Amino acid sequence: MKTTAPVSRRGGRWTPWLYLTPALVVLAALLAYPIYQLGLISLLEYTQAQVSGGETATFEGFANYTELFGDQQFWSVLLATVVFATLCVTGTLTVGCSLAVLLTRIRTLPRLALMMAALGAWATPAITGSTVWMFLFDADFGPVNKLLGLDDYSWTYGRYSAFFLVFLEIVWCSFPFVMVTMYAGIRAIPGEVLEAASLDGASAVRTWRSIMAPMLRPILIVVTIQSIIWDFKVFTQIYVMTDGGGIAGQNLVLNVYAYQKAFSSSQYSLGSAIGVVMLVILLGVTLVYLRLLRRRGEEL
Amino acid sequence: MMRVKRPWRLAAETVAVLIAVVVAFPLYWMLLSAFKPAGEVQSDEPRPWTLSPSLDSFQRVFEQQDFGRYFLNSLLVASAVVVASALIAFLAATAVTRFRFKFRTTLLIMFLTAQMVPIEALTIPMFFLMRDFNALNTLASLIIPHIAFSLPFAIWMLRGFVKAVPEALEEQAFIDGASRTRFLWQILFPLVFPGLVATSVFSFITTWNDFLFAKSFIISATENSTLPMALLVFFDTETPDWGGVMAASTIMTIPVLIFFIAVQRHLVSGLGGAMKD
Numbered sequence: 001m002k003t004t005a006p007v008s009r010r011g012g013r014w015t016p017w018l019y020l021t022p023a024l025v026v027l028a029a030l031l032a033y034p035i036y037q038l039g040l041i042s043l044l045e046y047t048q049a050q051v052s053g054g055e056t057a058t059f060e061g062f063a064n065y066t067e068l069f070g071d072q073q074f075w076s077v078l079l080a081t082v083v084f085a086t087l088c089v090t091g092t093l094t095v096g097c098s099l100a101v102l103l104t105r106i107r108t109l110p111r112l113a114l115m116m117a118a119l120g121a122w123a124t125p126a127i128t129g130s131t132v133w134m135f136l137f138d139a140d141f142g143p144v145n146k147l148l149g150l151d152d153y154s155w156t157y158g159r160y161s162a163f164f165l166v167f168l169e170i171v172w173c174s175f176p177f178v179m180v181t182m183y184a185g186i187r188a189i190p191g192e193v194l195e196a197a198s199l200d201g202a203s204a205v206r207t208w209r210s211i212m213a214p215m216l217r218p219i220l221i222v223v224t225i226q227s228i229i230w231d232f233k234v235f236t237q238i239y240v241m242t243d244g245g246g247i248a249g250q251n252l253v254l255n256v257y258a259y260q261k262a263f264s265s266s267q268y269s270l271g272s273a274i275g276v277v278m279l280v281i282l283l284g285v286t287l288v289y290l291r292l293l294r295r296r297g298e299e300l
Numbered sequence: 301m302m303r304v305k306r307p308w309r310l311a312a313e314t315v316a317v318l319i320a321v322v323v324a325f326p327l328y329w330m331l332l333s334a335f336k337p338a339g340e341v342q343s344d345e346p347r348p349w350t351l352s353p354s355l356d357s358f359q360r361v362f363e364q365q366d367f368g369r370y371f372l373n374s375l376l377v378a379s380a381v382v383v384a385s386a387l388i389a390f391l392a393a394t395a396v397t398r399f400r401f402k403f404r405t406t407l408l409i410m411f412l413t414a415q416m417v418p419i420e421a422l423t424i425p426m427f428f429l430m431r432d433f434n435a436l437n438t439l440a441s442l443i444i445p446h447i448a449f450s451l452p453f454a455i456w457m458l459r460g461f462v463k464a465v466p467e468a469l470e471e472q473a474f475i476d477g478a479s480r481t482r483f484l485w486q487i488l489f490p491l492v493f494p495g496l497v498a499t500s501v502f503s504f505i506t507t508w509n510d511f512l513f514a515k516s517f518i519i520s521a522t523e524n525s526t527l528p529m530a531l532l533v534f535f536d537t538e539t540p541d542w543g544g545v546m547a548a549s550t551i552m553t554i555p556v557l558i559f560f561i562a563v564q565r566h567l568v569s570g571l572g573g574a575m576k577d
Contacts, residue, residue: 030448275421
């Protein structure tokens with residue numbers, strides 16, 4: 001195998017950089033710079049007075065962080081975010097992987113039906129998915145309450161039932177990604193390998209442990225990490241379904257909390273500090289991901 | 301695949317079809333409620349069918365709001381983002397897959413890391429950035445940030461498609477005297493195009509779905525608002541007009557569904573490519 005692409009031998013050392021310029025300019029201006037700004041604002045005293053009053057922002061050091069970490073609500077929101085994201089990831093992976101296995105055991109027609117249904121859920125924009133699930137579980141007019149015989153039961157009133165409703169919507173719209181990729185992964189395992197295993201008298205459990213699991217591990221890592229990242233920064237569903245974080249903020253997660261702090265109570269610095277905390281946590285997840293990629297020894 | 305005994309397979313197929321029905325039910329209910337007459341939508345006896353379909357809800361949606369305008373705005377913003385980010389990502393993906401250069405791996409890791417950034421958290425600095433450039437209340441304030449946010453994933457996913465084009469083809473092109481630019485646009489681009497379309501579905505969805513930027517950046521110029529905002533107006537009242545909400549949701553979901561079904565074949569292979577490394 002050649003390791004060098006033919007183009008690079010034909011001179012043009014600057015060609016890749018030329019191709020990269022538009023992407024790098026856009027990313028530097030609209031991603032890197034805002035991240036820098038986010039960090040900066042989190043270190044300043046930045047409220048309505050600075051935004052519209054033209055007052056100069058004063059440097060506060062880590063005062064905002066001290067305030068944030070001293071706030072009981074921050075810790076409860078952080079805990080809720082971690083627990084909720086964990087449950088969503090677990091639910092999504094369980095449903096997605098089981099259905100991927102199910103898909104390999106059935107004939108074309110039912111498989112197509114399940115695939116199309118999943119594709120529909122996947123394509124649904126988060127915002128319309130949220131409104132539809134709200135309607136399904138509506139206290140007065142929803143078919144679910146009718147079916148379960150719950151008269152006038154409001155799912156968004158209690159903290160846990162509201163979280164549960166959002167959980168259902170999130171699993172519904174995120175399991176298709178897991179299912180489709182895992183199914184593609186299982187299908188990519190050569191049939192001869194499985195046949196050879198069964199000829200050698202390997203049990204189903206043994207086949208799974210020694211052949212399928214190791215071959216599926218890389219894909220499983222990717223879908224797990226992706227799910228963690230998506231569910232940890234969930235915004236739309238919580239914002240729409242619990243009307244901005246639920247009664248008295250009982251359904252807040254970090255991302256919505258940061259937004260509310262900044263735009264509802266004009267505490268831009270505190271909102272930014274929460275954003276920085278999220279960035280740091282997600283960076284940690286990314287580092288784990290990179291380590292796992294590296295361990296597989298594959299080149300990027 | 302594995303051989304499964306007949307009764308078991310039948311049981312598995314029944315389960316699969318049942319699950320498909322459950323998964324499809326929310327979308328069915330959305331469509332149904334959008335076409336139900338008002339009395340049947342807000343009824344204590346919700347029925348899974350309607351005998352008198354009507355377009356009343358759709359009519360209300362289009363009349364009450366500047367809905368057509370919002371729809372066009374959304375379409376314009378999403379198309380601009382899709383085209384711009386596809387072109388920029390195509391160039392960048394070509395650079396990182398078909399060239400070896402210093403900092404290549406560093407760049408790839410940067411693109412990967414950039415995907416993790418919670419865009420909602422950047423609303424605050426982005427707001428100030430837009431204000432400083434006098435871009436608030438314009439469609440550009442929605443287009444430009446979304447190009448940036450959709451780029452990292454688009455580049456990452458496109459790599460697989462660009463890599464799949466055999467190197468021999470490239471050498472052949474140069475032997476035949478094609479210039480680098482010619483190879484890029486007349487040979488590589490058409491070959492990667494299906495992948496480009498599949499990748500675009502993700503930029504399209506995030507942009508189409510966005511209400512946070514629309515809510516935060518379009519403050520006074522409501523004529524520049526987008527679909528999600530119109531939907532939330534219906535939704536936000538004390539007693540939501542469910543027929544209207546479902547009709548608006550239907551209008552918002554259909555374009556994405558069409559896009560998704562059109563590219564689904566490439567989607568699976570594209571994700572496979574993005575997954576592999």
